[in-house]
Amino acid sequence: MELNVRQKKIIEIVKENQPITGEDIAKKLGLTRATLRPDLSVLTMSKILDARPRVGYFYVGTKTNEGLLKFLKESPVKDVGSLPIVIAEGKSVYEAIVTLFLEDVGTIYVVKDSYLSGVISRKDLLKTSIGNKDLNTIPVEMVMTRLSHIVYVNEDDSIYEAISKILTYEIDSLPIVTAHDVNKLEVVGRFTKTNISRLLMEFANGN
């Protein structure tokens, strides 16, 4: 699955010039056919390229994935998200921790007047718990990530966009919001890496 740089280059060349012989691919890369042999084997065995005798290599990779790509890009994230777990500003860090355990989630959204104002993760809570004796006296807004720094998706954004954000920002989950105004984001869901994992399995199993 992890292709090396040369394998990725080969794919690009085949996409643009198919059918193309191994000899010609080697020429374009300034390498010998022998040097390329292992890479071409990997690519044909993994069904990314198809080789036909005396014709050359074809790209077949995307054909398999078109359906998935289309689905991810055309389906709104709200269709696959989970319910959000929220806590109101003014509540304590201790209450946030209790909520986290009771609801068994990794992230809690903080709301003020029912609009998103912050996000609290397990790591935020862990950081606060170390050396702080009375977690009952610390309000959640003291330790949360504030609105201006929150990465979120709009309910009509695509699943593809949501997954891209999770991977780019290296976060566990995203709030799904309905934007009533620039700073008036109503939290309507939560999109997590568990949702992504389920999607992959459902797609693989064809349902």
Added chain:
Amino acid sequence: MELNVRQKKIIEIVKENQPITGEDIAKKLGLTRATLRPDLSVLTMSKILDARPRVGYFYVGTKTNEGLLKFLKESPVKDVGSLPIVIAEGKSVYEAIVTLFLEDVGTIYVVKDSYLSGVISRKDLLKTSIGNKDLNTIPVEMVMTRLSHIVYVNEDDSIYEAISKILTYEIDSLPIVTAHDVNKLEVVGRFTKTNISRLLMEFANGN
């Protein structure tokens, strides 16, 4: 994406009898054609079934996903896992927390004589941090999940099996091990929901 029981039954019927008319599907289910109409619409719109006038319904769902399923079932999890972050028994909970933040991971594996003896999650550490003043004096083995309760995968197990375990046991990551003996598991990697998310995107984008 979430199919109902009847839609799943329809898929099974079409798979076994294709091409099959809506009328015949209804008969097999003991329902009227009209009752089935919404389900058949969902299935054709989501490209799981294809309908051809005067011929009937075809199953097209798996065609798209065969490549993915084959890949997930035939590739060993070790090919896509990440490096494991480990800590030795005897180290303190405080040191585990520092490691967690430094390495920016969600789970740390505890080893004894270089074999897996436990797993510590952010939640384990959070639970311990509440009300415990001196985390330096608590050894990791006091708070970790012990070997007998750890869910893991062998390095040659398939990616499919690894994802199934993560979803079934509702956990964030799995240690990938080389088993030298029943209780002698060498931690060689870690498989996470981030790995799964990257796989989905790589597959969708065709590389």
